[in-house]
Amino acid sequence: MDRPPVSRGFKSRRQVSEAARLPPGQYLTTDFPVLSAGPTPEIRVADWKIALQLGGSLLETWTWDEFEALPQTTITVDIHCVTKWTKLNTVWQGVSFDDLLKAVGLSEPPDAFVMAHCDGGYTTNLPVADLVAGKAIIATRYDGLPLAPAHGGPARLLVPHLYFWKSAKWLRRLRFMPRDEPGFWESRGYHNYGDPWREQRYDGD
Amino acid sequence: MTATDAPLQQPKIEWQIGRVLAIVAETSRVKSIILQPSRWSGHWPGQHVDIRLTAEDGYQAERSYSIASPPEEQLLALTVERVEDGEVSPYLLDELRVGDALEFRGPIGRHFIWSQTRGGPICLVAGGTGITPLMAMLRHRKGSRPNIPASLIYSARSLADVVYRDELDTMARRDLNLRLVYALTREHPSDWNGHRGRVNEVLLEEHSFTREQNPTFFVCGPTGFVESISSMLVTLGFDPFTIKTERFGPSRG
Ligand SMILES: Cc1cc2nc3c(=O)[nH]c(=O)nc-3n(C[C@H](O)[C@H](O)[C@H](O)COP(=O)(O)OP(=O)(O)OC[C@H]3O[C@@H](n4cnc5c(N)ncnc54)[C@H](O)[C@@H]3O)c2cc1C
Numbered sequence: 001m002d003r004p005p006v007s008r009g010f011k012s013r014r015q016v017s018e019a020a021r022l023p024p025g026q027y028l029t030t031d032f033p034v035l036s037a038g039p040t041p042e043i044r045v046a047d048w049k050i051a052l053q054l055g056g057s058l059l060e061t062w063t064w065d066e067f068e069a070l071p072q073t074t075i076t077v078d079i080h081c082v083t084k085w086t087k088l089n090t091v092w093q094g095v096s097f098d099d100l101l102k103a104v105g106l107s108e109p110p111d112a113f114v115m116a117h118c119d120g121g122y123t124t125n126l127p128v129a130d131l132v133a134g135k136a137i138i139a140t141r142y143d144g145l146p147l148a149p150a151h152g153g154p155a156r157l158l159v160p161h162l163y164f165w166k167s168a169k170w171l172r173r174l175r176f177m178p179r180d181e182p183g184f185w186e187s188r189g190y191h192n193y194g195d196p197w198r199e200q201r202y203d204g205d
Numbered sequence: 206m207t208a209t210d211a212p213l214q215q216p217k218i219e220w221q222i223g224r225v226l227a228i229v230a231e232t233s234r235v236k237s238i239i240l241q242p243s244r245w246s247g248h249w250p251g252q253h254v255d256i257r258l259t260a261e262d263g264y265q266a267e268r269s270y271s272i273a274s275p276p277e278e279q280l281l282a283l284t285v286e287r288v289e290d291g292e293v294s295p296y297l298l299d300e301l302r303v304g305d306a307l308e309f310r311g312p313i314g315r316h317f318i319w320s321q322t323r324g325g326p327i328c329l330v331a332g333g334t335g336i337t338p339l340m341a342m343l344r345h346r347k348g349s350r351p352n353i354p355a356s357l358i359y360s361a362r363s364l365a366d367v368v369y370r371d372e373l374d375t376m377a378r379r380d381l382n383l384r385l386v387y388a389l390t391r392e393h394p395s396d397w398n399g400h401r402g403r404v405n406e407v408l409l410e411e412h413s414f415t416r417e418q419n420p421t422f423f424v425c426g427p428t429g430f431v432e433s434i435s436s437m438l439v440t441l442g443f444d445p446f447t448i449k450t451e452r453f454g455p456s457r458g
Contacts (some may be wrong), residue, residue, distance in 0.1 A: 001443065003261045004220065004224065004257065004265070004308050005259065005306050005308060006259050006260070006261055007258040007259050007260070007296070007305075007307075007308075008300070009296070009302065010258045010259065010260050010266075011260050011261075012260055012262075012264045012266070012292070013290070013291075013292045013387075020457065025255075025257070025265065025267040026291070027266065033428060033452070033454060034428045034432070034452055036315050036450065036452075037317075037449065037454060038435065038445050038446070038448050038449060038450055039435035039436055039438065039439050039445050039448050040432060040435070040436060042436075066342040071315055078430065083269060084267055084268060120445060120446075121446065126297065134350075146458065152431060161437060184316075185316070187315075188314065188315035188316045189314050189315040189316075198442040202217075202218050202257075202313055203215035203216075203217075203218070204216045204217035204218060205217055205218070
């Protein structure tokens with residue numbers, strides 16, 4: 001379709017002073033809505049571990065205390081959910097993917113793709129190129145406070161330049177893989193890559 | 206393969222123009238919009254569409270709305286509740302007219318879906334307009350295999366806020382395998398002998414089948430409602446994998 005029809009009588013009700021920071025089809029919110037496929041798991045940090053995996057073997061696992069002792073990164077970013085909301089200037093703290101690689105003595109990533117595995121069985125796939133060079137952290141704090149369970153606590157992946165479902169909640173394992181495979185939402189109608197600026201919401205976008 | 210190649214490339218879900226065939230007032234705050242798509246290859250009960258409004262100056266707004274009609278029907282029904290100060294829902298309720306063109310695309314989503322081939326029992330839990338995708342499931346079940354055991358626990362502020370009430374009551378009267386339970390949170394008739402107040406664990410346990418029957422749950426409504434219902438179901442011992450959720454937006458408390 002070349003040009004969408006004008007919706008008679010429709011006007012923007014919003015003051016969009018930050019329009020340039022809104023990807024197509026998104027609107028600004030100041031709330032922090034929640035999207036997940038099922039119930040929010042209750043995870044105690046005492047029982048929590050996170051792992052880095054290559055093929056069939058574990059490269060490393062960290063307990064909560066060990067993970068907290070890794071170098072910390074704080075970032076302020078805009079986040080974009082596929083259900084249409086965008087939230088500006090969110091502040092997160094955690095361990096960068098780069099620092100995680102360093103911690104296991106890798107100077108570069110061993111494979112081109114990563115599958116993030118979460119409590120509740122959810123998964124999401126990402127190219128490694130979208131995680132390195134400061135593009136992603138494993139976040140444990142939001143706005144200076146421990147991450148709430150509904151928002152993915154104790155730890156979630158944060159890849160702010162992609163739609164927010166790629167920032168997998170309740171992260172437990174990052175698995176390197178040589179070839180791309182679709183994750184949970186990616187095999188249920190959502191786009192494989194999810195770039196909000198190209199409005200890659202659904203299969204085929 | 207480049208990073209952005211999908212392993213299984215699907216065709217794009219294209220925007221299309223629907224014609225508004227009818228607008229039905231459901232309650233004082235909710236209307237159903239009956240749309241004639243320009244093309245439609247069917248949908249699963251539970252899926253949604255995205256609609257897109259375009260202003261004179263080119264400004265656009267997109268929102269998601271669940272499909273309330275079953276796949277057996279040729280027309281699409283959307284059921285929209287007014288969100289005060291909202292950008293899109295007041296437009297759909299107050300400005301949109303029969304005969305108008307409405308841009309949309311779909312069907313979307315393959316997680317929060319049910320069809321009779323998946324069997325049952327199914328336990329549906331709705332908060333407010335969260336009834337919409339669940340209604341598509343119930344209408345589909347009625348038209349195909351009404352013997353599949355089902356229950357609907359529907360939380361609304363008052364009887365007057367129950368959407369599709371006549372249709373639901375009629376459906377439940379004729380169908381021994383369907384259990385219908387209303388929970389009225391704010392107002393109830395003086396002779397009301399149904400549940401008063403919010404859905405709680407006791408009500409859920411009573412109407413959600415047993416763990417041995419292994420029901421599948423579909424919980425839909427405002428975020429706070431879905432969070433509380435799904436965590437109660439986990440507390441009651443149901444497998445989190447059997448609990449599917451759809452959150453419509455912020456909680457109104
Ligand atoms: C998958 C999916 C399916 C949906 N299906 C339906 C449906 O079948 N029927 C339906 O009516 N809605 C449905 N929604 C919600 C719908 O997409 C819009 O969010 C809703 O209509 C509000 O849009 P708006 O432009 O009027 O309000 P906005 O301009 O977006 O918001 C105005 C104000 O209201 C608040 N707000 C936004 N949404 C809600 C809400 N749902 N409840 C309370 N406050 C809110 C906002 O935080 C804001 O402060 C669905 C959402 C999703 C993600």
